[in-house]
Amino acid sequence: MSVTYHRASWNNLFNSSFEVSNNECSCLSGRHLDGFTLPCHIVAFQHKSRHAVLPRVPRPSFMQRKFLPSSLFIRAHPRVISPNSRYPVKGLRFVSSSTSSNSKSSFSARTTTFFALGSALIGGLLGFSFAYGPQSSVSAPPTSLSTKTVTKPRYGSAEDFQKAIEELKRTFPDEDTVSTNPEDVYNHGFSVNDYHPGISHSVVVYPSSTEDVVKIVKIATKYRMPITAYAGATSLEGQFRGYSTGGICIDMSQMNRILEINEADSDLVCQPGVGWVEINDTLREKGIPLFFPIDPAPSATLGGMISNGCSGTNAVRYGTSKGEWFLNVTVVLPSGEVIKTRRRSRKSSAGFDTTKLFIGAEGTLGIITEVTIRLTPVLPTTVAVVHFPDVRKATEAVRDVMNTGVGIQCVELLDDVFMHAINNFGQSGRTWPIKDTLFFKLQGHNHASLLESAKVVKEVVKKHGGFDFQLARNEKEADDLWHDRKNAHYSGLALVPGSRPIATDVCVPVSRLPDLVYETKQDLSTLGLVAPIVGHVGDGNFHAQIMFTNEAELATAKVVVERMVHRAIAMDGTCTGEHGVGLGKKQYLVEELGAGTVELMKTVKRALDPLGLFNPGKVMCSPGR
């Protein structure tokens, strides 16, 4: 069968749709202006079907343009893409002719070589375009997504969006509530913490109440305008990026009140814009000996924490946000209806766990406007630090320490690169040996039990080559030691001036962690990338903070991430232990969970958000209509 390469300018593809009639159109390749070649495994791989309308390719923002190739090479059987197609690509020029099987294979080889780079990069850039992708019926077999039902979200036009903004301004006349300031709308769709290109929203609205959110949702629905919630903005996978058509960003920072503290019940009711640090500070100031143990980035707030299904250093002792820490949530659904998922009792077996539906949903199913959380008693803790000859020995030591059952609240691995970064950052009071290091936070009922735990840990780590075991002598020293661990992310950023990070995480069964960390470190070192590793290793969860300063490094870093993810999934792990899916991990969901499970998520999404307005393009490959 002869294969034709067609060339099309990106500009001609923007805002066009085209049709394939079989699965021959399997890849696209582009050439960047500077000669950097990418296979743009756009959508055809996602939709290997006999007949599919490929997504409209949205016009990229200014920030995205620098990553895009100037033209495409589309490999396809002549029947697949034709100017007579029902959805012709406007201006598509057919410039090349049929090729031999040799050139087909050389193309394929090149495609394979660059596949990882291109799929990750273009997937990230065009991820939002899956909004327009073919949709499947839930009765599809678990191994493949059916494309029987093809529906497309129809968002409003630019004029509709303008009308929506005017209505928002009339509804919220206070000039601080609705912002179209270009800097504001861009900053709400961009983050220095991650590598995804920024995508501006059209407007940012700052609601103060559930009723305000209902009004915003109704206006968004009337004008078919996407909605993305914005909380502490510490996401690492592009979760609050704008949508290509523009949309409304709901900044929850004004909904930041603690409403009730029920000390006797160990719970607290608050609005979603309250930070976990603020909650713990408030409890401490009020002399209430309770705390909330889910601890992601210090500026994260509850709405974002629930939505990303986060956890943190305390997860080894207290579990994650997918445990029972969120007793109930009040949510504004895409229909504008307000629901509360559960009452305040500790336990309930009344029906489905609808609170969990919103944990990890990344704002795709509703906007959370109130939360009830569980609290837990503050217990005495102290900190111990120990170094190792290599990461494998350190992670093996963790596995054995955890099996002793001593009181460990946290156990964190910082590799030699991170220890160097902390020294380099200059905020630590000490100069650390540049060695793979474990930071333990020990927990007990009193000083004696802490000392007993420390003794057990010291013995175990010694068997694995641990050396220079230090136990904090007092609370201040413990705080200082832990502070060095908590500064890891920013120490890492400072390591390579002018760099940006891919802060990626994976998680595996704890016994597989030594192999995973060891192999990933080898990979990073072979490819010459600067990438400190930090891990909540007691949970089998670790992060690589891969620094890049240019596109070539970014592309290489994405290859490492892709290999890391495949390795983790092959070990029965996950593509993300705590950072969530956002734009960056969605291409791995089917591999990890199976098409049937992803399809179930899409079915829920379609049922709740039939217009596909809520944070489109995140979590699943399409907004899931």
Ligand SMILES: Cc1cc2nc3c(=O)[nH]c(=O)nc-3n(C[C@H](O)[C@H](O)[C@H](O)COP(=O)(O)OP(=O)(O)OC[C@H]3O[C@@H](n4cnc5c(N)ncnc54)[C@H](O)[C@@H]3O)c2cc1C
């Ligand atoms: C330095 C640093 C350290 C980190 N450490 C950890 C860690 O140890 N563990 C960990 O799990 N993560 C960690 N993270 C990631 C991040 O802190 C978490 O993912 C956190 O949960 C994000 O919360 P946020 O308030 O910043 O949410 P945002 O980033 O603002 O939003 C997250 C998502 O939630 C949605 N959303 C926000 N508010 C609402 C709402 N009210 N209703 C519905 N949807 C909403 C947004 O649309 C978005 O999709 C770290 C990040 C950084 C920068």
